[in-house]
Amino acid sequence: MTSELASTDGVDLDKETFLIDLIRGLSGTLQDLIGxxxxSGMISVVGATIGKNLNDQYRREFKTDKMNIDQVCHALVDLKKRIDGGFRVSEVTGNTIVLVNSACPFGKAVIGRKSMCMMTSNVFGKIAAENLGYARVELEETIAQGDPGCRVVIRLAPSESLDAIDGREYFREDD
Structure with a gap:
C-alpha cells in the first residue's frame, strides 16, 4: 500500500445513504421479480413489526396501556419527524385522521418505489388500530407515485361504503 492514495472526498457515501440505497434496491428488486x-405485502410484514415496537415505545413514554387519539396523532407525527419526514396532522374529524407530508424520509429514492409506502401504512395502521381499535389507512397521494406530497387518511371505523377505495385495514391484536 502506498502512502500517496488519491482523495476519496468525491465519494458520496455515508451510513444513511447506504441504507436508503439498500432499501430502494431491495424494494425495486421485489417489485420487478414478484410485482x-x-x-408491498412483504414490506408490510416488516412495517408491522416496526409499528409494534414503536407503539410499545410511545405507550411507555405516555405511561399508558392505550393511547388516546391525540396521543396517537402526536406519535405518528413525532416518529416521522425523527426520521426526517415532514408529516403533520391536517385534520381530525369524528372517526378520521388526515395527515399530509411534504418530505419523505427516503428522499428522492422513494420515487417509483410505491411498495416502500407500505412502511408508512403499516406503522400508522398498527399504532392507530392497537390504540383506537381499528384503522383503515388510505394512501391518497404519495411522493413515491409522483405527487408533490403525501396525503394519508386513517379511518377509525369500518364502513361498507369504503370497499371500493384503496386502503389497508388493521385490527387491534392486544386485548
Whole structure:
C-alpha cells in the first residue's frame, strides 16, 4: 500500500445513504421479480413489526396501556419527524385522521418505489388500530407515485361504503 492514495472526498457515501440505497434496491428488486402487490405485502410484514415496537415505545413514554387519539396523532407525527419526514396532522374529524407530508424520509429514492409506502401504512395502521381499535389507512397521494406530497387518511371505523377505495385495514391484536 502506498502512502500517496488519491482523495476519496468525491465519494458520496455515508451510513444513511447506504441504507436508503439498500432499501430502494431491495424494494425495486421485489417489485420487478414478484410485482408491486406482493412486494408491498412483504414490506408490510416488516412495517408491522416496526409499528409494534414503536407503539410499545410511545405507550411507555405516555405511561399508558392505550393511547388516546391525540396521543396517537402526536406519535405518528413525532416518529416521522425523527426520521426526517415532514408529516403533520391536517385534520381530525369524528372517526378520521388526515395527515399530509411534504418530505419523505427516503428522499428522492422513494420515487417509483410505491411498495416502500407500505412502511408508512403499516406503522400508522398498527399504532392507530392497537390504540383506537381499528384503522383503515388510505394512501391518497404519495411522493413515491409522483405527487408533490403525501396525503394519508386513517379511518377509525369500518364502513361498507369504503370497499371500493384503496386502503389497508388493521385490527387491534392486544386485548
Amino acid at each position: 408491486l402487490e406482493e412486494a
